Amino acid sequence: MSADCPFCSIASGKATASIVYEDAAIIAFMDLNPANVGHTLVIPKEHWENIYEVPEKVLAEVAAVVKRISGAVKKTVGAGGISILQLNGRAAGQSVMHFHVHVIPRFRGDPISKAIEAMVGGHHGFKKPERRDLDEIAQKIRENL
Ligand SMILES: [Zn+2]
Helix, strand or coil, X not given: CCCCCHHHHHHHCCCCXXXXXXXXXXXXXXXXXXXXXXXXXXXECCCCCCCCCCCHHXXXXXXXXXXXXXXXXXXXXXXXXXEEECCCCHHHCCCCCCCCEEEEEECCCCCCHHHHHHHHCCCCCCCCCCHHHHHHHHHHHHHCC
């Protein structure tokens, strides 16, 4: 537990939250600044800062809960889809430094569509690479596995 971590405070019950799910290792609660109605966060109760630190076993437990929460949130708010978002490091936009996964209900044409489509749809201005460029970066990543 980290003394000044807001998510540790929620996990320990010292801070209030609108809790959706809780077990011995995981807790899920409503995001205070939702991107859409039903935006839920899933966290391990133990303090791990990011994807690099969190043990694979804990990550698997989080993933299982994310799956359950996604179905329940989609059904509850009648979403057309769910976006799963997980940020690591301030450069990526992580603001609370306790590993967490966003479960974000999506609706066709909602305001965040353009941002997400730009990120994953190839409309972000990043130069379209040649196959040899992709093979080269794939090789370098394999070397770091
Ligand atoms: Zn924490």
